Amino acid sequence: MTYLSPRLTPESIVFLEEASTVYDFTPAEVEYQVSWRKGIVDQLTQLAKRPGRLLDIGCNRGLLMESARREGWHPVGVELSSVAAERAREAFGLEIYPDLEAVWELEPFDVVVAWHVLEHTLNPVAFLRQAAAMLKPAGILALQVPSFDFRAEWVERNLAGSLLCAVHNFYFTATNIRAVLARAGLTPLWIDNDPQSLLLTAYCTRTVPDVDQPAPIDVSELLEEMAAIQEQASSWYKRAEELDAAVAEKNQHISHLEGMIRRLENGRLMRILQRFAR
Template sequence: MTNRHTIADVRRCPLDNGQPCDFTSLGSFIDKSGKVGEVSVIRCTRCGIGVSLPPLPDVAFLYDGRESQDFQPDARGLSHRIKDIAFRRQARALLRQLAHRPKAALDFGCGSGQFTRCLDDLLPCATVTGTDFHSEPPAELAGRDYFPIATASVHADAFDLVTAFHVLEHDDDPESLLNRIAALAAPGGTLVIEVPNIDCMWTRLLGQAWDAWYLPFHRIHFSRPALRALIDNAGLTIEQDIDICVPTMGRSLANAFGRPNSLPFLLAGIALHPLQWLGEALSGKPSAIRIIARKN
């Protein structure tokens, strides 16, 4: 209860003239890290943002050893090849959405580096750099451009494209994190921010098995109004607001059966992806929200 009131006192609702968010409990969740214990989520009844409890001022300990799903530890053999195809398609789709091809791109919170490498391969005339918690790059970026987030300040205003795919939800203070990310973009540069959508149709249908209920790793659970308000308040100009269908069915099925993700669940997710896409398209409640913004 103390945590609930502390957060309510400091988190101002962007849809209610800066008044404190009006939180209600969504209940307890499974601690998928095994490092925190009891975890839960509260949600504002006005702006729709969700907040994971207890607060974690420093989340770096969750990512020791690159063992969380953010680093694709299950991507080996055929799984790796399948995900390589998916990341290449994702990178091509991103480039089609951009007004200009970047000359210097940064993938903030690059995780396994697999998407970063695929984007780098598609931009032979540009530099594509990854950054994350660790001092050494992931294996996917061996021999490629990388720097640890701790040294990010020396790269201010250096990139005409900065991507942050499924990054903002990993920090208790997304306002400060977004400012740190935006500082790396050059004036006039493009930022691409993507997060899971708390109002996704699968939130209610799949319950806690939904892949994005990934506690305690996911700290903030964004609604579209909350995400847009965050980006507006950072002084960025929103140019595109895009529904994204993230292939989450495989891991959601693994969660439902209480099993680790593996090749059979990956293949089941691929088979179900057309149904997932159709459901999200008809409902207008996508699994993720992508905002493309310009730094003024």
């Protein structure tokens, strides 16, 4: 397991998160981000069989929660950053709490989501156990982290800062995440290490002791459908990267044109001044 040492304190992490502008979107961009997350919600709905109660740990601006709400889920969020939580409440009227202890007495959840959270924790096993305790007996815990297996690709794409940063305390691979899940008492239903998005995704349930172990369920057809959805999501990631590159090129072209206009205007002004000087 690769990890950061020394690490920031929880208070420092919260300070950085509250100062972050990563999710400062225009209204149109917010709508796009909410709609894009429907693919994630569809996967969760297939696994859970139907919409139910969803806990989003590290919900940030509430984009996934709002997408789930539109699909019939009852979302509840946990967000350490008071700034992000307030933006989610103002934008969507969502139910968000400051920590896991605050939701402990609530009704259990059909699905608990921790998207890009596990790498920020100080004790991944303890965190997973606490998150799993919020589930109904047959509930699903959904995780996603940057994949350390693709660290070279992160660097090649000039995205190293999204993988190696001060707020990422642990770095997960397809191998070590299985060990962490096992230590937390979780059994993976599906693990995907995607070379397109460079992300590692895991859906898991609480491990049932052998004495109470029910007959295995055939989920092969469901997993095939999930794989197809994941392939579509990968194409969306690629398209998003292409759009980002196009926007950057457009902005560079606009800056060049603005520079040319300024030079033309300055030259015209100089000619006028010279005329008066005569």
